[in-house]
Amino acid sequence: MSASVSPLAPKSFVDMPAIRGLRMATASAGIKYKNRTDVLMMVFDQPAAVAGVFTRSKCPSAPVDFCRANLAAGVARGVVVNSGNANAFTGKKGAASTQLTGKSAAEALGCSESEIFLASTGVIGEPLDATKFSGVLGHMVETATGDTWLDAARAIMTTDTYPKVATRSAKIGGVTVTINGIAKGAGMIAPDMATMLSFVVTDADIAAPVLQSLLSKGVDASFNAITVDSDTSTSDTLLLFATGAAGVDGQAPIESETDAGLEDFKAALNDLLQDLALQVVRDGEGARKMVEITVTGAESDLAAKKIGLSIANSPLVKTAVAGEDANWGRIVMAVGKSGEMADRDRLAIWFGDVRVAVNGERDPDYSEAAASAVMKREDIAVKVDIGLGQGKFTVWTCDLTKEYITINGDYRS
Amino acid sequence: MSASVSPLAPKSFVDMPAIRGLRMATASAGIKYKNRTDVLMMVFDQPAAVAGVFTRSKCPSAPVDFCRANLAAGVARGVVVNSGNANAFTGKKGAASTQLTGKSAAEALGCSESEIFLASTGVIGEPLDATKFSGVLGHMVETATGDTWLDAARAIMTTDTYPKVATRSAKIGGVTVTINGIAKGAGMIAPDMATMLSFVVTDADIAAPVLQSLLSKGVDASFNAITVDSDTSTSDTLLLFATGAAGVDGQAPIESETDAGLEDFKAALNDLLQDLALQVVRDGEGARKMVEITVTGAESDLAAKKIGLSIANSPLVKTAVAGEDANWGRIVMAVGKSGEMADRDRLAIWFGDVRVAVNGERDPDYSEAAASAVMKREDIAVKVDIGLGQGKFTVWTCDLTKEYITINGDYRS
Numbered sequence: 001m002s003a004s005v006s007p008l009a010p011k012s013f014v015d016m017p018a019i020r021g022l023r024m025a026t027a028s029a030g031i032k033y034k035n036r037t038d039v040l041m042m043v044f045d046q047p048a049a050v051a052g053v054f055t056r057s058k059c060p061s062a063p064v065d066f067c068r069a070n071l072a073a074g075v076a077r078g079v080v081v082n083s084g085n086a087n088a089f090t091g092k093k094g095a096a097s098t099q100l101t102g103k104s105a106a107e108a109l110g111c112s113e114s115e116i117f118l119a120s121t122g123v124i125g126e127p128l129d130a131t132k133f134s135g136v137l138g139h140m141v142e143t144a145t146g147d148t149w150l151d152a153a154r155a156i157m158t159t160d161t162y163p164k165v166a167t168r169s170a171k172i173g174g175v176t177v178t179i180n181g182i183a184k185g186a187g188m189i190a191p192d193m194a195t196m197l198s199f200v201v202t203d204a205d206i207a208a209p210v211l212q213s214l215l216s217k218g219v220d221a222s223f224n225a226i227t228v229d230s231d232t233s234t235s236d237t238l239l240l241f242a243t244g245a246a247g248v249d250g251q252a253p254i255e256s257e258t259d260a261g262l263e264d265f266k267a268a269l270n271d272l273l274q275d276l277a278l279q280v281v282r283d284g285e286g287a288r289k290m291v292e293i294t295v296t297g298a299e300s301d302l303a304a305k306k307i308g309l310s311i312a313n314s315p316l317v318k319t320a321v322a323g324e325d326a327n328w329g330r331i332v333m334a335v336g337k338s339g340e341m342a343d344r345d346r347l348a349i350w351f352g353d354v355r356v357a358v359n360g361e362r363d364p365d366y367s368e369a370a371a372s373a374v375m376k377r378e379d380i381a382v383k384v385d386i387g388l389g390q391g392k393f394t395v396w397t398c399d400l401t402k403e404y405i406t407i408n409g410d411y412r413s
Numbered sequence: 414m415s416a417s418v419s420p421l422a423p424k425s426f427v428d429m430p431a432i433r434g435l436r437m438a439t440a441s442a443g444i445k446y447k448n449r450t451d452v453l454m455m456v457f458d459q460p461a462a463v464a465g466v467f468t469r470s471k472c473p474s475a476p477v478d479f480c481r482a483n484l485a486a487g488v489a490r491g492v493v494v495n496s497g498n499a500n501a502f503t504g505k506k507g508a509a510s511t512q513l514t515g516k517s518a519a520e521a522l523g524c525s526e527s528e529i530f531l532a533s534t535g536v537i538g539e540p541l542d543a544t545k546f547s548g549v550l551g552h553m554v555e556t557a558t559g560d561t562w563l564d565a566a567r568a569i570m571t572t573d574t575y576p577k578v579a580t581r582s583a584k585i586g587g588v589t590v591t592i593n594g595i596a597k598g599a600g601m602i603a604p605d606m607a608t609m610l611s612f613v614v615t616d617a618d619i620a621a622p623v624l625q626s627l628l629s630k631g632v633d634a635s636f637n638a639i640t641v642d643s644d645t646s647t648s649d650t651l652l653l654f655a656t657g658a659a660g661v662d663g664q665a666p667i668e669s670e671t672d673a674g675l676e677d678f679k680a681a682l683n684d685l686l687q688d689l690a691l692q693v694v695r696d697g698e699g700a701r702k703m704v705e706i707t708v709t710g711a712e713s714d715l716a717a718k719k720i721g722l723s724i725a726n727s728p729l730v731k732t733a734v735a736g737e738d739a740n741w742g743r744i745v746m747a748v749g750k751s752g753e754m755a756d757r758d759r760l761a762i763w764f765g766d767v768r769v770a771v772n773g774e775r776d777p778d779y780s781e782a783a784a785s786a787v788m789k790r791e792d793i794a795v796k797v798d799i800g801l802g803q804g805k806f807t808v809w810t811c812d813l814t815k816e817y818i819t820i821n822g823d824y825r826s
Contacts, residue, residue: 059749059757089745089757091774124742125775188729188746229728230643231743232750315642315728315813316601316821323822329537330644332502333601336472337645344472344502361504362538400728402815408729409736 008282008290008378008398009162016167018146019180020203021046021243025144026155029132032084032122037155039133041140042079042199043109048241050076050117051212053219055236062087062094063118064237066102070114074208076241077111078141080118080133081197083156083184087120087128088234100130108141119197119237121158121184153182156197159407160186164279170204170268173261175251177204179269183276187285187408189228190313198223198238198276204265205244206254213257214269215240222273225305225395228284229404230313240269281396286403289321291396293382298391303340307386308395310338318400321380326371328356331384346387351375421695421703421791421811422575429580431559432593433616434459434656438557439568442545445497445535450568452546454553455492455612456522461654463489463530464624466632468649475500475507476531477650479515483527487621489654490528491518491554493546494610496569496597500533500541501647513543521550532610532650534571534597566595569610572820573599577692583617583681586674588664590617592682596689600698600821602641603726611636611651611689617678618657619667626670627682628653635686638718638808641697642817643726653682694809699816702734704809706795711804716753720799721808723751731813734793739784741769744797759800764788 021044026037052071054064080101087094102113109116120128153163164183169176185196206214215238223238247253254262282290293311298304311317311334320327328349335342345360352374355363374380434457439450465484467477493514500507515526522529533541566576577596582589598609619627628651636651660666667675695703706724711717724730724747733740741762748755758773765787768776787793 055749056752057746057749058751058753058755059745059760086742089742089760089770089774091758091772093774124745125770127775190750231727231729231746234746234749314644315817316644319818319821322818325822329499329502332472332537333470333644333647336468336470336647337603338471339469340471342471345504347472347502357502357538359504361502361506362540400818402818404728405732405735405813405815405818408732409738 005161006283006287008287010279013150013165014167016149016165016180017178019178019201019243020245021048022201023144023146024148024152025140026148026151027136027140029082029136031082031132037151038083039136040081040152040155041137041144043141043144044077044241044243046243047115048076048243049206049208049211050074050239050241051208051215052237052239053215055233057232057234059089059234061120061235062090062098063120064235066098066118067237070117073114075115076117077115078105078109079199079239080105080116080137081156082120083158084122085120085126085128086122086124086235088124090125090127093127097128097130101133104134104137108137117239119235121156121197121235124234149180149182156184158184159285160184160283162283164276166272166275168268168272170265172204172251172254172265175246175249177202177246177251177265179272181272181276183280185280186283187228188231188233189226189280189284190230190232196233196236200272201241201243203243203245205247205251206242210254210257211240211242214266218270218273221270222277226277226281227309227312227395227397228281278396281398284398285407286401287398288401289399290379291321291382291398292394293397294392294394295384295386296392297386297388299341299389300391301393304391304393305395306340307335307338307384308393310334311382311384312395312397315400318397321375322399322401324372324375326351326356326368326375331382335384341388342386343388348385348387350383352381418574419696419700421700426563426578427580429562429578429593430591432591432614432656433658434461435614436557436559437561437565438553439561439564440549440553442495442549444495444545450564451496452549453494453565453568454550454557456554456557457490457654457656459656460528461489461656462619462621462624463487463652463654464621464628465650465652466628468646470645470647472502472647474533474648475503475511476533477648479511479531480650483530486527488528489530490524491522492530492612492652493518493550494532494569496571497535498533498539498541499535499537499648501537503538503540506540510541510543514546517547517550521554530652532648534569534610534648537647562593562595569597571597572698573597573696575696577689579685579688581681581685583678585617585664585667585678588659588662590615590659590664590678592685594685594689596693598693599696600641601644601646602639602693602697603643603645609646609649613685614654614656616656616658618660618664619655623667623670624653624655627679631683631686634683635690639690639694640722640725640808640810641694691809694811697811698820699814700811701814702812703792704734704795704811705807706810707805707807708797708799709805710799710801712754712802713804714806717804717806718808719753720748720751720797721806723747724795724797725808725810728813731810734788735812735814737785737788739764739769739781739788744795748797754801755799756801761798761800763796765794
């Protein structure tokens with residue numbers, strides 16, 4: 001947790017309604033930090049359906065292994081999340097630690113270990129002492145309540161400067177359901193499946209395979225469309241739970257993804273996922289500016305995404321944004337290096353509404369003053385038209401400042 | 414040109430012998446900089462054989478287009494290089510500019526425009542006024558001499574803090590030949606074919622197709638194995654010329670790459686290319702530390718290279734190096750995100766001679782003091798063994814410091 005909050009942080013937090021069927025508690029287990037909470041427990045008194053997406057890292061953390069194994073059954077009773085230690089690259093000790101934590105949680109909840117989900121975030125490579133959990137989990141289950149979303153989001157923060165929460169409501173067959181989510185992440189953010197950690201819960205009654213499909217599709221335009229520093233974490237975990245409590249209002253269970261009643265929910269879920277993902281970018285380590293990069297006219301949507309991420313990950317583009325320099329030549333460079341088809345002489349580039357380049361050269365009406373005025377904004381939109389096809393995609397990133405170097409030059413110690 | 418020289422710069426410059434068959438001159442054309450040279454001309458009084466490799470950017474500069482067109486014939490009489498303006502993304506104006514420069518140079522030399530090679534480096538997107546050359550080229554041809562290598566290297570600098578020169582000698586069939594080279598580059602360095610700009614000349618008598626083959630292979634372990642910031646320039650150009658002047662000493666012309674007489678030359682050329690490439694990394698923008706990353710035990714050499722570059726391009730690895738923090742967990746992260754096969758539980762990592770991780774977890778004998786001592790060095794060797802196969806590759810990079818942000822936050826203005 002940093003002393004100063006990102007200037008891009010939301011000005012206020014939304015009111016988070018309780019989700020029926022879910023209780024939460026936080027605790028201070030002293031894993032790494034002093035004087036703050038570092039454990040979150042989510043309790044489902046009735047079994048909830050669960051879906052998840054995880055890092056594509058070839059070196060995933062022990063909790064990611066643990067969740068993947070349990071996800072097949074699609075049933076959740078409890079979630080334990082800690083900050084301060086990622087339990088990644090911890091070998092057999094890491095697996096033993098997740099087993100012990102799973103066992104403690106299952107005992108406290110009176111359920112099977114296969115119904116427990118775990119996530120850890122923090123330093124890589126330090127063994128995680130799971131005995132620190134055993135003392136607190138029983139008490140957490142007893143005291144968990146439904147209305148602690150901000151506290152929950154705070155307990156899972158590492159270098160984040162603010163807690164990230166979002167809520168939406170949707171109608172399923174005339175019944176109103178709620179979706180709440182939290183996320184953490186500020187650095188090592190280039191999720192290739194999910195962000196660092198995010199947990200989303202709804203009271204809707206939706207079967208696990210349907211949830212999984214919704215989530216796998218939903219990450220594409222949200223968590224998989226953001227980057228802070230191009231570095232993909234070993235711990236990226238996004239879990240979506242459905243308690244089914246809305247069944248008491250008459251919501252008929254959703255068993256198929258093609259159920260027409262699902263449209264509104266799907267839109268609300270996608271909106272919430274994007275909201276959380278953008279909050280992560282807005283808390284990018286050292287970030288002072290938010291950049292939305294829209295690529296159109298590429299050969300395919302995938303090509304547009306690859307070009308967009310090439311721009312979003314370019315240190316030279318990001319330092320130019322930090323310097324409020326309308327250096328569109330670096331956008332050309334990033335398009336050129338992406339490896340995707342591009343025709344230099346068809347390329348057009350906009351900063352905000354100001355077209356700065358067209359037909360392979362500087363716009364004839366180029367105005368340095370107009371372009372520079374856009375760069376002084378806190379939120380900067382960049383548009384690139386490749387001029388070849390119909391592919392389009394939008395990605396989000398932040399600028400690269402000296403503060404990023406300060407934060408990461410000595411994070412471990 | 415920066416006021417302060419990189420702390421990683423060579424302590425002294427090597428003596429550069431003249432290359433028979435080559436004359437050089439530099440001039441101040443006032444393209445962008447004040448009070449410094451910004452044009453280099455290389456003159457071959459007899460036609461030289463030429464080979465080249467260029468950026469793989471889909472948005473190459475106008476001079477790259479110009480060189481590619483002329484390379485087919487394999488004959489060079491003159492080279493014009495300018496700094497201060499890349500003549501990239503300048504549309505038809507850019508092509509007109511290269512044509513005018515080619516014409517002026519050809520007239521000054523009394524040769525065909527197809528025997529001229531051009532390179533430009535500097536800002537992207539600004540039209541380059543080629544009339545600035547027309548006044549100086551004639552005089553440069555007249556006054557060119559053979560012993561101005563350091564001046565030549567200085568004239569092509571942009572954000573470089575020192576000129577980059579290297580020389581080697583080799584025996585071909587008992588005759589001693591010389592190879593000299595210069596390079597420029599400090600940022601936008603992740604060559605995917607060559608570096609920003611480098612020009613290498615030998616007096617050996619080697620046919621153009623053989624030169625081309627030697628060069629294309631030689632870049633793999635040199636310019637294509639370095640990265641400063643993962644950004645690939647639109648202007649990357651590496652040209653190799655052979656004047657053939659050693660023929661007067663009895664060197665028989667080399668017409669085939671399999672000529673046994675070529676071995677020593679090949680080794681010397683590869684050594685010189687690597688020397689120049691490492692000088693570019695040592696002048697990486699803001700660099701305070703040089704990092705050599707050797708990956709062994711990968712599935713293939715290509716996989717090892719991809720893993721090596723994933724580590725070398727990671728902002729989190731590079732900021733940890735800047736902070737002298739032995740944060741090997743970030744190496745694990747970078748291996749994991751590379752996309753190449755890796756087995757977390759077989760991975761081993763060394764900083765210098767200190768093994769910090771083995772068998773998927775921290776080394777049992779891990780010593781923070783020993784690892785930290787390595788990180789305090791100016792030159793840091795990182796070794797990663799993947800434990801799967803025989804593939805290996807070495808790449809070089811530098812650290813990421815606040816000075817990089819300062820240099821690039823407002824380079825254009």
